[in-house]
Amino acid sequence: MSQGSSTGRSTQAGPSSRPIPISSSPTKTKRPREDDVVVKEEVDDASPPPELDEHFSTFRTDVVGVQYYRGLVGRGEYVMLRRQPENQYDPNAVQVINASGTQVGHIPRGVAARLAELMDHSLISVEGRMVGQNLDGARHYKMGMDLSIYARPSLKEVLETELSWTKTETRVQQPPPTASQAVSASGFRGQGNSGSTLPAPEDPTMKKLLEGLKQVGEDQRSADTVMDSLTSDIDVSKLPLHANPPGIANGQLNTDILPHQSQALKWMIDRENPKLPATPKDKAVQFWIKQKGDHKDYYLNVATKTPQYDEPVLGKGGIIADGMGLGKTLSMLSLVLATTKDKVDAKSSKATLIVCPLSVLSNWEKQIGDHVAHGQLTFYTYHGASKDVTAKTLEQYDVIITTYNAVAAEAPIDPSKNHRSPQKAKKAKVTGSGAGPLFGVIWKRIVADEGHVLRNPKAKMTQGFAALQADRRWICTGTPIVNSPSDLGSLLTCLQICKPLDKPDYFKTLLLRPLKRGDPTAGRLLQALVGEVLLRRTKDSKDANGKKLIELPSIEYFRVGVKLDEETRKVYDEILEGSRQRFREAMETGQGTANVLSMLTRMRQLCLSAQLVPQSFLDDLRRPIPKVPTGPAISISSLTPEKKTELIAKLRQYVEEDTECGVCYDEAEFVKRPCITDCGHAFCYPCIERVLLTAPLCPMDRHPIGLPSILELPPDQPTQEYVDPLDSSQAKSLLPVKSAKIDELVKYLKVFPADEKTLVFSQFTSFLDQVPLRLKDEGLAWTRFDGRMNAAKRQQVISNFQRPLTEKTSKTAPRVMLISLKSGAVGLNLTAASNVFLCDPWWQSAIEAQAIDRVHRMGQRKEVRVFQLIAEDTVESAVLDIQKRKDALVAKAFEKSGKESKMTKKEARFEEMKELLGVK
Numbered sequence: 030m031s032q033g034s035s036t037g038r039s040t041q042a043g044p045s046s047r048p049i050p051i052s053s054s055p056t057k058t059k060r061p062r063e064d065d066v067v068v069k070e071e072v073d074d075a076s077p078p079p080e081l082d083e084h085f086s087t088f089r090t091d092v093v094g095v096q097y098y099r100g101l102v103g104r105g106e107y108v109m110l111r112r113q114p115e116n117q118y119d120p121n122a123v124q125v126i127n128a129s130g131t132q133v134g135h136i137p138r139g140v141a142a143r144l145a146e147l148m149d150h151s152l153i154s155v156e157g158r159m160v161g162q163n164l165d166g167a168r169h170y171k172m173g174m175d176l177s178i179y180a181r182p183s184l185k186e187v188l189e190t191e192l193s194w195t196k197t198e199t200r201v202q203q204p205p206p207t208a209s210q211a212v213s214a215s216g217f218r219g220q221g222n223s224g225s226t227l228p229a230p231e232d233p234t235m236k237k238l239l240e241g242l243k244q245v246g247e248d249q250r251s252a253d254t255v256m257d258s259l260t261s262d263i264d265v266s267k268l269p270l271h272a273n274p275p276g277i278a279n280g281q282l283n284t285d286i287l288p289h290q291s292q293a294l295k296w297m298i299d300r301e302n303p304k305l306p307a308t309p310k311d312k313a314v315q316f317w318i319k320q321k322g323d324h325k326d327y328y329l330n331v332a333t334k335t336p337q338y339d340e341p342v343l344g345k346g347g348i349i350a351d352g353m354g355l356g357k358t359l360s361m362l363s364l365v366l367a368t369t370k371d372k373v374d375a376k377s378s379k380a381t382l383i384v385c386p387l388s389v390l391s392n393w394e395k396q397i398g399d400h401v402a403h404g405q406l407t408f409y410t411y412h413g414a415s416k417d418v419t420a421k422t423l424e425q426y427d428v429i430i431t432t433y434n435a436v437a438a439e440a441p442i443d444p445s446k447n448h449r450s451p452q453k454a455k456k457a458k459v460t461g462s463g464a465g466p467l468f469g470v471i472w473k474r475i476v477a478d479e480g481h482v483l484r485n486p487k488a489k490m491t492q493g494f495a496a497l498q499a500d501r502r503w504i505c506t507g508t509p510i511v512n513s514p515s516d517l518g519s520l521l522t523c524l525q526i527c528k529p530l531d532k533p534d535y536f537k538t539l540l541l542r543p544l545k546r547g548d549p550t551a552g553r554l555l556q557a558l559v560g561e562v563l564l565r566r567t568k569d570s571k572d573a574n575g576k577k578l579i580e581l582p583s584i585e586y587f588r589v590g591v592k593l594d595e596e597t598r599k600v601y602d603e604i605l606e607g608s609r610q611r612f613r614e615a616m617e618t619g620q621g622t623a624n625v626l627s628m629l630t631r632m633r634q635l636c637l638s639a640q641l642v643p644q645s646f647l648d649d650l651r652r653p654i655p656k657v658p659t660g661p662a663i664s665i666s667s668l669t670p671e672k673k674t675e676l677i678a679k680l681r682q683y684v685e686e687d688t689e690c691g692v693c694y695d696e697a698e699f700v701k702r703p704c705i706t707d708c709g710h711a712f713c714y715p716c717i718e719r720v721l722l723t724a725p726l727c728p729m730d731r732h733p734i735g736l737p738s739i740l741e742l743p744p745d746q747p748t749q750e751y752v753d754p755l756d757s758s759q760a761k762s763l764l765p766v767k768s769a770k771i772d773e774l775v776k777y778l779k780v781f782p783a784d785e786k787t788l789v790f791s792q793f794t795s796f797l798d799q800v801p802l803r804l805k806d807e808g809l810a811w812t813r814f815d816g817r818m819n820a821a822k823r824q825q826v827i828s829n830f831q832r833p834l835t836e837k838t839s840k841t842a843p844r845v846m847l848i849s850l851k852s853g854a855v856g857l858n859l860t861a862a863s864n865v866f867l868c869d870p871w872w873q874s875a876i877e878a879q880a881i882d883r884v885h886r887m888g889q890r891k892e893v894r895v896f897q898l899i900a901e902d903t904v905e906s907a908v909l910d911i912q913k914r915k916d917a918l919v920a921k922a923f924e925k926s927g928k929e930s931k932m933t934k935k936e937a938r939f940e941e942m943k944e945l946l947g948v949k
């Protein structure tokens with residue numbers, strides 16, 4: 030694998046870069062924006078399914094039987110309506126429940142009878158908003174309530190008949206106004222850091238925010254822009270510092286934390302010790318204010334308008350959303366150290382559980398090793414073979430580090446039922462109770478690192494994390510909103526904070542639905558929520574004196590043009606012509622463009638090396654386009670085993686190559702549930718399922734298909750452990766490929782100063798497999814980081830690479846790391862390198878920015894140089910133009926209007942393909 034070995038401890042010393050004498054003069058280019066991407070390996074099911082409910086009708090009715098129940102409600106409060114089939118007097122009963130979960134009454138029998146069945150079949154969802162209230166202490170029998178019905182858009186027509194009566198009942202102005210108006214009515218300012226007032230609803234920045242929220246998910250960078258505007262009114266520079274943080278002086282750390290980390294520490298400690306407002310003058314805490322009542326004072330939740338006499342339960346924790354490389358790991362470790370003497374509940378242990386993706390497990394170990402003083406903190410990595418311990422052992426440590434997969438694997442079958450008694454929890458063994466040792470500990474604190482992976486409430490890891498028992502709960506992520514504001518709802522559920530917004534129903538009612546219809550007060554509520562639970566700084570944030578939080582060496586970007594050799598150019602032009610032809614056909618016939626997408630992938634591979642393109646692809650291309658078969662749909666079960674294997678292989682390849690779904694054109698959606706038709710076209714399963722409801726034809730070639738013609742990727746296939754191609758059985762048959770890009774790369778590597786290290790990124794692992802053959806010939810020592818490596822191997826590769834080069838080791842220690850863009854490199858510190866090669870550009874410049882951030886982060890002492898290898902006069906140059914245009918669009922993200930903002934992802938991608946292929 031890696032060549033030779035190196036010695037010595039990690040330092041970042043070394044001379045600054047010297048001019049590089051290279052013949053092909055690189056062009057300086059613009060710096061991409063900082064961004065984050067999703068951890069790939071463990072988040073295939075990270076995004077929630079799209080919400081499919083739209084407002085259908087709102088009518089006035091009552092809550093009845095109020096005299097029998099204890100639930101208090103205020104005017105304008107949203108209430109949940111829950112079916113109660115076990116009710117002995119009425120099997121159609123629908124309960125009305127307030128935000129504290131207490132029953133207020135029922136909806137009238139007649140209304141319940143007409144809604145019950147639809148609710149039972151999840152065809153509609155209903156919510157209530159109080160018109161009457163019972164805070165006056167008087168005896169009420171019934172109270173007015175507006176009842177809203179939501180349904181899937183596809184069912185609207187059917188329901189039009191079924192529920193026409195709801196439109197003839199007393200109709201209410203619809204859709205209902207949001208309860209978040211209460212936020213302004215109460216003068217709520219959040220526990221925000223600046224104390225500035227929230228913008229007025231008509232504020233144009235709010236309009237832009239709402240527009241931006243609708244576009245988030247189209248591009249990683251738009252998520253960043255949305256976060257910028259959500260936190261725009263919070264001045265983090267003036268946050269107070271911790272008075273006496275862990276550091277060198279008190280012997281807890283080997284490193285002093287930086288001022289912004291000290292601010293984070295103080296902020297986190299405050300969030301771990303929230304206090305309810307004591308008087309009506311005090312500001313809201315987690316949306317609760319104290320109110321003067323007629324009989325006695327009560328608490329009012331200004332988000333939901335829920336009043337209650339009992340002390341509301343406050344959540345402890347929040348979201349650390351600092352940008353990449355700002356030192357969240359050390360901030361969190363300093364919290365652990367600063368709170369070792371905190372009194373914890375008698376039932377809870379002293380242990381903090383860190384849950385992270387496998388790829389960053391070793392980073393936590395390393396940072397504890399590097400920064401925490403010897404003997405100050407005990408920790409245990411609970412992973413792989415070391416999982417063979419009991420809960421009792423785990424709780425003896427200060428810190429346990431584990432993975433999301435471990436949490437998902439050990440979670441109880443029905444996590445909602447995990448809330449066992451502490452006694453029972455402590456007794457849980459590896460097997461037995463259905464839940465593993467992680468669920469047998471009542472943790473002092475749990476921390477989800479790269480916590481955006483918890484954004485799908487239905488994913489096992491999310492449900493598992495939410496079910497862990499802990500006193501305090503934290504999430505670290507640079508991107509709390511990736512696809513939509515609902516991501517934040519899932520994180521709140523995991524944090525169990527700002528109740529009842531942590532319940533999906535409330536989050537939907539109070540935020541998602543009103544945000545969808547562009548209600549500015551919901552935008553204000555979202556801003557208030559973010560101010561309440563989240564701390565976010567970026568690399569560009571300034572301190573109170575206007576200085577950047579961390580000073581990093583400069584970074585320079587070079588575009589290196591590479592010429593395809595004559596032979597490759599010939600094949601390239603052939604594929605280009607073929608794809609143009611198919612694209613024009615697709616335009617004429619209205620058929621899909623999936624074939625064109627796979628051709629584009631081949632063209633990109635050609636830009637790296639002609640040998641990466643399989644001969645079978647070229648043979649297919651040269652054959653005339655087969656006629657679309659007619660007749661009945663073919664079922665997968667009728668295919669030969671060979672044909673099935675071939676289809677699965679094809680689908681795996683599509684996934685590996687980041688192909689997009691032929692219906693929604695979203696590669697991020699595609700990887701979540703990829704499937705392939707018997708005719709070889711790939712889609713997201715939910716997309717093709719939806720298409721088949723209207724027409725039983727493949728959207729790509731109009732070939733008749735049905736659900737049985739669809740093959741999904743077999744689940745849970747263990748990923749094959751990475752084997753270095755040079756160590757494999759085929760090593761002897763491997764010959765260096767012809768590649769202008771490898772030639773160019775080697776040319777640079779040979780002239781880089783001997784003490785400089787380089788990261789080489791490509792999206793194609795098959796290309797990275799080829800590079801070492803040349804490096805070996807040139808006597809350049811390298812190492813490879815691959816997502817398929819186990820944790821121990823990854824750690825070994827990283828620490829080997831991070832060791833500085835010495836005179837003795839400079840010939841044998843790795844100077845080059847080959848690393849896949851999709852390897853889950855997120856969170857890695859690879860600051861030993863100062864040069865970065867990006868061998869193939871693609872749409873998501875954000876992924877490239879994240880790759881560069883491995884090097885350009887705290888600990889980097891040298892000037893960083895980024896080289897983008899671009900094959901001249903190919904699809905790659907066109908990609909860059911599109912990237913550039915997208916950057917400009919994102920810069921004005923919220924100014925998109927009219928036609929542009931209405932363009933669907935599919936239409937946009939179609940336009941891009943046209944541009945890439947040069948089709949007029």
Ligand SMILES: Nc1ncnc2c1ncn2[C@@H]1O[C@H](COP(=O)(O)OP(=O)(O)OP(=O)(O)O)[C@@H](O)[C@H]1O
Nearest residue numbers: 285286287353354355356357358359856858887888
């Ligand atoms: N106070 C400090 N002094 C010196 N180095 C520090 C300090 N805090 C953090 N670092 C170093 O900075 C680097 C980046 O820190 P870390 O990996 O925690 O960033 P992060 O915010 O978690 O980034 P990412 O979001 O990419 O995971 C690490 O090498 C870490 O050891």
